[in-house]
Amino acid sequence: MRSNQITIKDIARILSISPSTVSRALKDHPDINVDTKKAVNDLAGKLKYQPNAVALSLKNSRSYTIGIIIPEIVHYFFSSVISGIEDVASQKGYTVIICQSNESYIREVANCKALLSHRIDGLVVSVSKETQNFDHLIDLQESGIPLVFFDRVAPEVDADQVVIDDLEASYKATRHLIETGRKRIAHFAGPQNLVIGRDRLQGYMNALTEAGIPIDNRLIVEADTFEKARNMVVTMLDAGIIPDGIFAVNDMTAIGAMQTIQKRGYKIPDDISIVGFSDGYLSGITDPHLSSVDQHGYEMGTTAAEMLFNRILSDETEYIPEVKVLYADLIIRGSSLKE
Amino acid sequence: MRSNQITIKDIARILSISPSTVSRALKDHPDINVDTKKAVNDLAGKLKYQPNAVALSLKNSRSYTIGIIIPEIVHYFFSSVISGIEDVASQKGYTVIICQSNESYIREVANCKALLSHRIDGLVVSVSKETQNFDHLIDLQESGIPLVFFDRVAPEVDADQVVIDDLEASYKATRHLIETGRKRIAHFAGPQNLVIGRDRLQGYMNALTEAGIPIDNRLIVEADTFEKARNMVVTMLDAGIIPDGIFAVNDMTAIGAMQTIQKRGYKIPDDISIVGFSDGYLSGITDPHLSSVDQHGYEMGTTAAEMLFNRILSDETEYIPEVKVLYADLIIRGSSLKE
DNA sequence: CTGAAAGCGCTAACAG
DNA sequence: CTGTTAGCGCTTTCAG
Numbered sequence: 285m286r287s288n289q290i291t292i293k294d295i296a297r298i299l300s301i302s303p304s305t306v307s308r309a310l311k312d313h314p315d316i317n318v319d320t321k322k323a324v325n326d327l328a329g330k331l332k333y334q335p336n337a338v339a340l341s342l343k344n345s346r347s348y349t350i351g352i353i354i355p356e357i358v359h360y361f362f363s364s365v366i367s368g369i370e371d372v373a374s375q376k377g378y379t380v381i382i383c384q385s386n387e388s389y390i391r392e393v394a395n396c397k398a399l400l401s402h403r404i405d406g407l408v409v410s411v412s413k414e415t416q417n418f419d420h421l422i423d424l425q426e427s428g429i430p431l432v433f434f435d436r437v438a439p440e441v442d443a444d445q446v447v448i449d450d451l452e453a454s455y456k457a458t459r460h461l462i463e464t465g466r467k468r469i470a471h472f473a474g475p476q477n478l479v480i481g482r483d484r485l486q487g488y489m490n491a492l493t494e495a496g497i498p499i500d501n502r503l504i505v506e507a508d509t510f511e512k513a514r515n516m517v518v519t520m521l522d523a524g525i526i527p528d529g530i531f532a533v534n535d536m537t538a539i540g541a542m543q544t545i546q547k548r549g550y551k552i553p554d555d556i557s558i559v560g561f562s563d564g565y566l567s568g569i570t571d572p573h574l575s576s577v578d579q580h581g582y583e584m585g586t587t588a589a590e591m592l593f594n595r596i597l598s599d600e601t602e603y604i605p606e607v608k609v610l611y612a613d614l615i616i617r618g619s620s621l622k623e
Numbered sequence: 624m625r626s627n628q629i630t631i632k633d634i635a636r637i638l639s640i641s642p643s644t645v646s647r648a649l650k651d652h653p654d655i656n657v658d659t660k661k662a663v664n665d666l667a668g669k670l671k672y673q674p675n676a677v678a679l680s681l682k683n684s685r686s687y688t689i690g691i692i693i694p695e696i697v698h699y700f701f702s703s704v705i706s707g708i709e710d711v712a713s714q715k716g717y718t719v720i721i722c723q724s725n726e727s728y729i730r731e732v733a734n735c736k737a738l739l740s741h742r743i744d745g746l747v748v749s750v751s752k753e754t755q756n757f758d759h760l761i762d763l764q765e766s767g768i769p770l771v772f773f774d775r776v777a778p779e780v781d782a783d784q785v786v787i788d789d790l791e792a793s794y795k796a797t798r799h800l801i802e803t804g805r806k807r808i809a810h811f812a813g814p815q816n817l818v819i820g821r822d823r824l825q826g827y828m829n830a831l832t833e834a835g836i837p838i839d840n841r842l843i844v845e846a847d848t849f850e851k852a853r854n855m856v857v858t859m860l861d862a863g864i865i866p867d868g869i870f871a872v873n874d875m876t877a878i879g880a881m882q883t884i885q886k887r888g889y890k891i892p893d894d895i896s897i898v899g900f901s902d903g904y905l906s907g908i909t910d911p912h913l914s915s916v917d918q919h920g921y922e923m924g925t926t927a928a929e930m931l932f933n934r935i936l937s938d939e940t941e942y943i944p945e946v947k948v949l950y951a952d953l954i955i956r957g958s959s960l961k962e
Numbered sequence: 963c964t965g966a967a968a969g970c971g972c973t974a975a976c977a978g
Numbered sequence: 979c980t981g982t983t984a985g986c987g988c989t990t991t992c993a994g
Contacts, residue, residue, distance in 0.1 A: 289739070289766050301981085316980080320980085336681075338686060370696075370723060380720070423671060564697075678988045681971065682990095
């Protein structure tokens with residue numbers, strides 16, 4: 285199938301004038317005769333002329349396009365971040381290319397290459413669980429493309445970041461469990477190669493330590509998906525390890541734990557109370573509703589995009605990375621209510 | 624910030640050869656001397672040369688980019704469709720630009736213009752709830768860009784479509800309610816300007832009619848969001864209209880209804896049983912689990928993408944629109960179990 | 963085996 | 979007020 289879109293030359297030919305005149309007329313250049321302008325604009329409208337963004341990109345060495353690399357789009361948190369980024373970008377006249385790494389390092393690297401090839405003007409990224417080496421991102425940055433990390437950051441890379449205060453949020457969540465009388469609080473943790481995984485664990489430990497509760501390693505398990513949580517609960521209960529509270533690294537994990545716990549005949553929150561870390565609206569549709577840290581995904585997206593455009597649109601040569609820490613609220617719902 | 628990416632000319636200059644030789648060497652053209660090839664490829668590797676996709680697009684009048692327009696990315700169904708499209712596209716070496724209409728006609732039109740400007744090679748679209756006029760899509764198609772609709776199609780436009788058999792699926796869902804002894808079955812319907820809204824209502828009516836159950840207009844209400852469902856249930860119950868079964872146009876609506884019904888002291892499925900229309904994994908985390916039609920979003924995405932690439936990669940001039948109807952399964956869970 | 967030149971669509975400096 | 983020209987990065991005839 286051949287595309288047959290109108291160009292400036294088409295308009296010029298029809299009107300028997302030069303392409304540059306058309307170009308100027310279209311952008312209302314003061315030099316151009318009013319009649320010419322009118323003729324050009326009328327014809328452009330009639331022919332539904334759309335400027336060729338590809339040609340403009342080549343000419344200007346700016347693609348007016350930014351890239352996003354996220355692990356998986358099919359998560360409320362990530363898709364709401366995207367939504368935030370998109371709104372800011374489209375308002376600035378920028379287009380967004382979204383790539384999924386599917387939690388794979390290989391794909392993340394491939395995404396970077398593709399985006400480099402498309403000459404994106406900037407990149408917002410949340411790294412995959414697998415990623416331990418950040419050369420692909422450093423390369424990108426070194427070739428002059430501003431970079432902003434969100435949520436899953438790479439401290440090894442000197443770039444802007446927007447994160448929530450994971451340490452504080454986890455601390456608050458755990459403290460809330462302690463304050464409602466829980467003594468044997470388990471943590472379903474994320475991968476420890478991610479900062480968010482480490483920070484959330486640390487916040488949990490800080491709260492326990494502060495309260496004088498000894499840290500029990502049998503209560504700290506790596507489980508960060510619905511499925512893993514279900515299996516882990518079975519393993520723990522079968523081993524006679526019965527927590528009275530669980531702080532989970534994300535909502536799906538919390539919900540997986542919740543379901544299995546209920547299936548085994550324990551009551552929530554009476555026997556075991558649970559706090560998650562928000563993936564979005566899920567917390568409102570469990571029974572009981574899930575207490576959870578609200579991460580404000582949309583706001584994180586707009587913030588990241590604004591930081592990125594600050595870089596893109598400024599001429600500063602020196603680069604002092606900025607870290608923005610968003611406040612995260614603990615929303616207490618039925619799964620951890622005090623009796 | 625200036626980007627400083629390596630071009631073919633840079634390599635040519637360093638090696639004191641011409642750009643055309645570099646170009647040929649990079650694509651392993653048989654004419655080129657092995658040593659030259661090696662020198663070029665080594666240097667390209669060292670300098671991390673990435674071909675400029677923008678220049679290629681301009682040269683080839685193909686952007687190797689496809690567009691997606693969806694109402695909102697923050698829905699499991701839509702994001703899983705995107706995932707399917709992306710996987711097919713990236714495997715074919717295409718990039719994907721995703722636009723959200725946010726259910727707004729104006730934004731949908733703007734999205735089309737932006738995508739046209741980017742000279743996308745094809746478009747996959749699910750129209751906004753507001754859209755009644757399809758000129759923007761027809762224009763796009765007329766300028767030679769293949770179009771595939773999914774889910775929310777525009778029958779007014781002669782283009783490929785991939786849909787599920789909404790009529791059949793709704794019929795099955797309603798019939799299931801009838802077979803489990805329900806007599807006063809309500810339908811929480813979607814907007815009637817969308818084919819899916821109309822079809823789902825029609826399937827519901829067909830099942831009732833077939834079973835000899837008269838259609839009661841008080842039981843058919845337009846409610847297609849979590850919030851609207853909550854309000855609608857209150858309104859109905861307060862008016863003394865108590866259904867014994869509800870078929871909802873999507874899962875969030877079903878869940879909204881479910882919660883409010885439970886809050887009012889009715890038991891699900893004993894007093895009122897409920898069937899939804901799938902937005903994804905939500906059905907597994909309600910209590911009781913929600914019976915629902917599985918729409919196979921990912922598969923819909925891959926199918927749509929494959930149909931699109933059939934058009935993009937073929938030279939056919941004649942265009943016979945194809946409609947692919949995917950089978951939708953009714954998954955029966957706790958919310959509509961027979962006693 | 964390699965180079966020069968033209969052109970994809972657009973703009974901007976330079977000439978009239 | 980308008981036209982000519984060159985160039986963004988790349989490929990591809992056409993000429994050596």
